[in-house]
Amino acid sequence: MKASPNIVAVASLIGDPSRAAMLMNLLGGKALPASELARAAxxxxxxxxxxxxxxxxxxxLVQESYxxxxxxxxxxxxAAEALETLNAIAPEKPIQSLRESYEAKALHFARTCYDHxxxxxxxxxTDKMLELGLVVEVGKDFQVxxxxxxxxxxxxxxxKEVKKTRRHFARRCLDWSERRHHMAGALGAAIANRMFELGWIARVPAGRALRVTDEGYAGLESELEIHLTQKRSNG
Incomplete structure (x- = not known):
């Protein structure tokens, strides 16, 4: 018989401002060196x-040595899902500079949440996949x-390959900026990887933000009739 989860231990780890800053910088799914995390915090x-x-x-966290x-x-x-959920319920911090304003705009538009x-x-x-009947909501998950x-x-x-992984197949993840769900899990990761492969999206250096390429805007419009609000010139 398992004991009850010790949420106080986890909360105390996340609750420190320096540790919280490092965790949020890792929410993009990349492995980062201690020096970069120190600067972020x-x-x-x-x-x-x-x-x-x-x-x-x-x-x-896990540590990898090279x-x-x-x-x-x-x-x-x-761990990523828990952090994203905390972001969704946390009050917003005031923006104090033009740089922070640009960064916030970029994150709201497109970013990585762990690997999706x-x-x-x-x-x-996700909304378009639901609208087209490609997936349906079933509890905390999506079903294809x-x-x-x-x-x-x-x-x-x-x-078939995606379903072989041990993680959730298609998880509903609450988006902290949109206040609605996006797709996480193995399928969410596979879709993100495919978009990277096609050159539809690219990482913005030194952060979680993503930019949509010209090929991405064209592909999203032709394949799924998705028209994004951010101007193509910003991508």
Whole structure:
């Protein structure tokens, strides 16, 4: 028989401002070095090492070593989902500079949420798949319809391979900026990977934001009739 979950232990780890800043910087799904996480949290490297050790021991992060360098990433999709949910219920911080305003706009438009697409783009994709009957909502998950399976396979995604993973297949993830759900899970990750492969989206350096390329705007409009609000010139 398992004991009750110790949410206080997890809450205390996330509740520290420096650790919270490092966790949010890892929410994009990439593994980052301790030095970069220290800069993001605006603390000294030695202090960052102590915080990172606590996050690893607490099961929120995993450490990867490449030669002399140590990289850190979120332990799993569940940790990312919990952080995204906290973002959705947390009050917004005031924007204090023009740079922060640009960064906030970019994150609201399109970003990575662990390994899937979030923001206006992620929600628009999910809404359109629901509208076209490619997926339906079933509890906390999405279920792919027969029509959806054909369309997704035609898009270049092998659903049999996607279903072999041990994680949730198509999870509903509450989007903190849109206040609606986007698609997470193995299928959400597969769709994001395919969009990267096609050159529809690209990462913005030093952050979670994504930009939609000209090919992406054209593909989204022709394949799914998705018309995004952000002007093509910004992509």
């Amino acid at each position: 605006r603390i000294k490297p030695q202090t960052a090492s102590s915080h990172l050790s606590k996050l690893v021991n607490g099961g929120l 030669g002399r360098h140590r990289y850190y990433r979120l332990a799993n999709a569940e 697409v979030a923001g206006e783009l992620g929600v628009a994709l 319809t027969a029509r959806g399976a054909d369309r997704i396979e035609a898009f270049g995604i092998d659903l």
